[in-house]
Amino acid sequence: MLRIANLSQAFNGTTVLHDVNFSLAAGDRLAVLGPSGSGKTTLLRLIAGLEPPKRGDIIINEKAASRAGEVLILPEHREVALVFQGLALFPHLCALDQIAFAARGRGGRESALGLLESIGLGHRANAPLDQLSGGERQRIALARALAQRPKILLMDEPFASLDDEKRGEMRDLLRSLLERDETTLIMVTHSRDDALDLARRVLVLDQGGQVASDPLEKVLLSPQHVAVVRALGLGQVIPGEAFAPGKAETVFGKVCTTIGTKPGHVRLLVRPSQPRIVSGLEGVEAEVVSLELRPSDAREVRRVAVVRVAGNRLRLFVRERVLSVGERVRVQIEGECEPVEG
Amino acid sequence: MKSSSRILAPSAVFLAAAIVFSPLLAALLGTGLNPHALGRAFHTAARPLGGSAETAMVSALVALLLGVPFAILVERSRPGLRRVFWALGLLVLMIPPYIVAESWIVLLGPAGKISRMVATMLGFGPHSTDPLEIARFSVPALVYSWPAVGAVMGGCFFPIVALAVASAFRRTDLRVFESARIAQGKRGVCRIAAHILLPPAMGGALLVFAVTLTEFSVPQLMRVRTIGEAIYERIQEGDVATAAALGLPVLPVVIFAGGLGAFILARARSASLAGLEGEVPKFTGPRPDHVSDLAAAVMTFIATIPAFILPITSLIWLVVAAKLPPESNIGSHKVLRASGFQESLRGAWDLAHDDAVRTVLLAGFAATLAAIFAIMLVRMASRIRLGPLLGTVGAGLAVPAPIVGLGLIVLWNHEWSAAVYQGPALVLLAWFARYLPVTIFLVQGALARVPKELESAAALAGRGPWERFAAVVLPNAAPGIVAAWLATYVLSATEFSATLLVSPPGGPLLAPSVVNLMRRGQDPEIAACQFLLLAVIALPLVPISVATVFRSRTIKGIN
Numbered sequence: 001m002l003r004i005a006n007l008s009q010a011f012n013g014t015t016v017l018h019d020v021n022f023s024l025a026a027g028d029r030l031a032v033l034g035p036s037g038s039g040k041t042t043l044l045r046l047i048a049g050l051e052p053p054k055r056g057d058i059i060i061n062e063k064a065a066s067r068a069g070e071v072l073i074l075p076e077h078r079e080v081a082l083v084f085q086g087l088a089l090f091p092h093l094c095a096l097d098q099i100a101f102a103a104r105g106r107g108g109r110e111s112a113l114g115l116l117e118s119i120g121l122g123h124r125a126n127a128p129l130d131q132l133s134g135g136e137r138q139r140i141a142l143a144r145a146l147a148q149r150p151k152i153l154l155m156d157e158p159f160a161s162l163d164d165e166k167r168g169e170m171r172d173l174l175r176s177l178l179e180r181d182e183t184t185l186i187m188v189t190h191s192r193d194d195a196l197d198l199a200r201r202v203l204v205l206d207q208g209g210q211v212a213s214d215p216l217e218k219v220l221l222s223p224q225h226v227a228v229v230r231a232l233g234l235g236q237v238i239p240g241e242a243f244a245p246g247k248a249e250t251v252f253g254k255v256c257t258t259i260g261t262k263p264g265h266v267r268l269l270v271r272p273s274q275p276r277i278v279s280g281l282e283g284v285e286a287e288v289v290s291l292e293l294r295p296s297d298a299r300e301v302r303r304v305a306v307v308r309v310a311g312n313r314l315r316l317f318v319r320e321r322v323l324s325v326g327e328r329v330r331v332q333i334e335g336e337c338e339p340v341e342g
Numbered sequence: 343m344k345s346s347s348r349i350l351a352p353s354a355v356f357l358a359a360a361i362v363f364s365p366l367l368a369a370l371l372g373t374g375l376n377p378h379a380l381g382r383a384f385h386t387a388a389r390p391l392g393g394s395a396e397t398a399m400v401s402a403l404v405a406l407l408l409g410v411p412f413a414i415l416v417e418r419s420r421p422g423l424r425r426v427f428w429a430l431g432l433l434v435l436m437i438p439p440y441i442v443a444e445s446w447i448v449l450l451g452p453a454g455k456i457s458r459m460v461a462t463m464l465g466f467g468p469h470s471t472d473p474l475e476i477a478r479f480s481v482p483a484l485v486y487s488w489p490a491v492g493a494v495m496g497g498c499f500f501p502i503v504a505l506a507v508a509s510a511f512r513r514t515d516l517r518v519f520e521s522a523r524i525a526q527g528k529r530g531v532c533r534i535a536a537h538i539l540l541p542p543a544m545g546g547a548l549l550v551f552a553v554t555l556t557e558f559s560v561p562q563l564m565r566v567r568t569i570g571e572a573i574y575e576r577i578q579e580g581d582v583a584t585a586a587a588l589g590l591p592v593l594p595v596v597i598f599a600g601g602l603g604a605f606i607l608a609r610a611r612s613a614s615l616a617g618l619e620g621e622v623p624k625f626t627g628p629r630p631d632h633v634s635d636l637a638a639a640v641m642t643f644i645a646t647i648p649a650f651i652l653p654i655t656s657l658i659w660l661v662v663a664a665k666l667p668p669e670s671n672i673g674s675h676k677v678l679r680a681s682g683f684q685e686s687l688r689g690a691w692d693l694a695h696d697d698a699v700r701t702v703l704l705a706g707f708a709a710t711l712a713a714i715f716a717i718m719l720v721r722m723a724s725r726i727r728l729g730p731l732l733g734t735v736g737a738g739l740a741v742p743a744p745i746v747g748l749g750l751i752v753l754w755n756h757e758w759s760a761a762v763y764q765g766p767a768l769v770l771l772a773w774f775a776r777y778l779p780v781t782i783f784l785v786q787g788a789l790a791r792v793p794k795e796l797e798s799a800a801a802l803a804g805r806g807p808w809e810r811f812a813a814v815v816l817p818n819a820a821p822g823i824v825a826a827w828l829a830t831y832v833l834s835a836t837e838f839s840a841t842l843l844v845s846p847p848g849g850p851l852l853a854p855s856v857v858n859l860m861r862r863g864q865d866p867e868i869a870a871c872q873f874l875l876l877a878v879i880a881l882p883l884v885p886i887s888v889a890t891v892f893r894s895r896t897i898k899g900i901n
Binding site for chain 1: 793795796798799800801802803804805806813814817818
């Protein structure tokens, strides 16, 4: 369906995307994650054909759509839809006309009305843009994109301005619509929940480079890069020195690592459940800097303490005892830490 | 498409530059300009240049004094009233400065209706009932001075400053004033306000300075010697080389002032809180109350006195006085001795209806052609990033109008170009040379305000370039494009200085006719001719208003 090969882009001599490679099959759902300025939106614009790449190829349905410096298939002929970050709804059109604009030749106003009903806005068909709420606009932008019956749907932080409840509703709506039409989704997001809820694959960009492009499960189980850990909120990364196979020294004491790393500097992923407060002379001494509360799946509150050792902070769940700020405790990282790059 | 733009866009920019600058080049190169003429011009230029500079500085100051408080107070009023106040403020731009100047002379001149009445009330009036003495009574001719010229032109162009300030005000999150107040009290509010509003105000004032520096008709009517008049005199004397040379010293000043003003405005735009545009809601600040509405109403009244209320009062005076029985007008000015308002209008229509129809058709055609050309030019130029280059065409505004007329005569007064020289095409060329930069600037703004993402969205929805333009860009840029058309139409229809020189024989246009009549004195028919000119200017407002009402339906039709 879609193949991206060695894709690079630069503006005014600054590289914003560097050697991106991935493939997607029909119906695949890819979340593109990464910090701000990592080239996510540029990637979407290149796939949409809104700008030519500096290097590399974009192949859609086995046809070359873009290659270095050239857009071979114009955006209007790509069967690709894009939900822009700012939505880009037409200020001069009412809700129904927004969707009908994209549905021309694909069922026209009748099909647009059907889509409007399916997103629960049939009663707002004639509402002008300035009378629609943020959530309604989001839904109309989504419906407009789907009205094109695209083979590939691109979404640039589509739910950024919605509250958690509305985000959940939109994700459910989107999932059902995508599954109905077997549409391929590429979604740029900063939200871990959006990615976990909708994506089957994850692409993580960092400073324009691709640091991960794998199925979601694999990325969750063994993240290879700091950017992946941060994007998906998988834990904390601490620096250390490997001194023996499977062993490393950190400011939080000696820890075990999953693979035998060569002696030298390493960065280790500490999963949320790994750090613990221990008694006796185990672990290293740390100062409690702050205390936080987190909701839990059950009817209870999870207490989190932030502790500091020699300027390095670590977050850990407090299980059995009550702590106070300023208290000195001993902490230890249990289990094996995975080394990560970056 | 893009490759054709690479050839067409530079060609179109070159064509625009050629239209705008060719009269200047022709005037400088084709008039036999020599060191002797240059020396003579520079020797005699000091006084008229001083007059131009003085009037332009007062104009800029008056525009600042009226424009800044007008913008701030009107922007703080309720939305419905705000639209009314802005409409009144912008109407000022539609009244030609020479009609404003004439109304000042009629009302505030030595024999002015208001000035004589005020002088009489203050005890300076005639102390006799002798009709002859009453008729001869006059007040000091303060209106024939450079401060008065400055006040007229500042009053005419204050909306330029007001629009610049309002634009910055609208892009500002008004909560910055609250945070400044919390941090530093009222001093903090003033500092933030100065930081946000001073650059656009100064930019606007510099533009007013540049525009009024070469203004010709107002100083001429109000008997203040300026560079424009000096040039015109030389042309009338047949000394075209010195006339061309006289245009030289004013060019760098206008280009510098106009360029600096435009630069400051561009900087102010980027420096203001432009991030608040787009998806972030616009902040409206404190809710307007009756006090802010009243303050805005009072300020609108004050700001529109010089260039709207006075000319309208002058015309209404004509209506009222013309309806009075002839015996009650004994001893009054001859405007009051009109046989009747309708008769005056009929007389004016008989006198100038050919000129009026010709003006409407020609100015409408010129504005349409200029708008279409500007749209194509801006679209092509933006595709290959030549947009900033178009700004250089704006320097054409610095060329004094008589130089434009002179240059066009030099350029086209040949046997091979007799068809152009003797026809209305020369008038069109004069208007393009003077006002194409304005059209381009306004169209550029109108098209730039349509987010690129909308076009991208339309492209992804399967629409080709022409469809994207027709269905998305045009409807959203329509208000700005209509404003560009209207501005070009009004400026062309009221252009006097260059039109006077290039009007074809037997085909006079209304503006030069009206100004020539105004020079002869005050007469009911002449005043009615001014009324006719205002009607010509206001004519497009009727279809534009109707189109605005039906706009939403039309747009739905496009889809």
